[in-house]
Amino acid sequence: MVPTEHASEPVRSILVPTDGSDVANAALDRAVALAADVDGTVHVLAVVDTTTDPLRFDSGLVADIEDAKNELVEDVLEAVDGRQVEVSGAVRRGRPASTIVDYASEIDADLIVVGRTGESRTAAALLGSTADRVVRTASVPVIVVPDPETDETAD
Secondary structure, three states, rough: OOOOOOOOOOOOOEEEEEEOOOOHHHHHHHHHHHHHHHHOOOEEEEEEOOOOHHHHOOOHHHHHHHHHHHHHHHHHHHOOOOOOOOOEEEEEOHHHHHHHHHHHHHHOOEEEEEEOOOOOOHHHHOOOHHHHHHHHHOOEEEEEEEHHHHHOOOO
16 A cells, blocks of 8 residues: 555545446445535546456547446436535546545545455455555545445455
8 A cells, every 4th residue: 555645634535446236335425424514525447457458449439438437427426416415527547446546646636435246355356456556556535335235354
C-alpha cells in the first residue's frame, strides 16, 4: 500500500467505480451515506476495459461498450438523484485499476469506495482483482465493500 499524506484531511470527494453489479451498487450506497454525513461529493466512474485483449476489440465494439458504460453512469446518477448528495459521473478507457487510481488523482478524491467481488482469496491471489490492485496502488484511503450476496467466510 502506498503511504498517504491525506490521513488527517476531511473526506469531501469520494470516488466510486461501478460496473452495475450488486456489489458496485452496495459500494455506491456506502459512498452516498458517507458523503451525506460529511456534505461531500460522490464521483461515479465506469471504465471501458480494452486492455485485456485488444485484438478482440474493434472500434465499433469499443464504441458500443462505451455507450453502454455512459448509459450505466446515467442510470446510476438518476438512481442517486434526490438523496441530498452532489453526484457526478464519468466514463474512461483503460486498465480498470490504474484508470480508477488515475481518475482519483485527477478529481483530487479523498477516498475511494470499491466493491469486492465474491472471488475466493485463492482466486484473487492467483488472478488479482481490481479492488486489490486499487488498494495496493491508491494514494488515498480505500474502503472495500463486500458483496452482500456472498458468504464472506467461503474460500
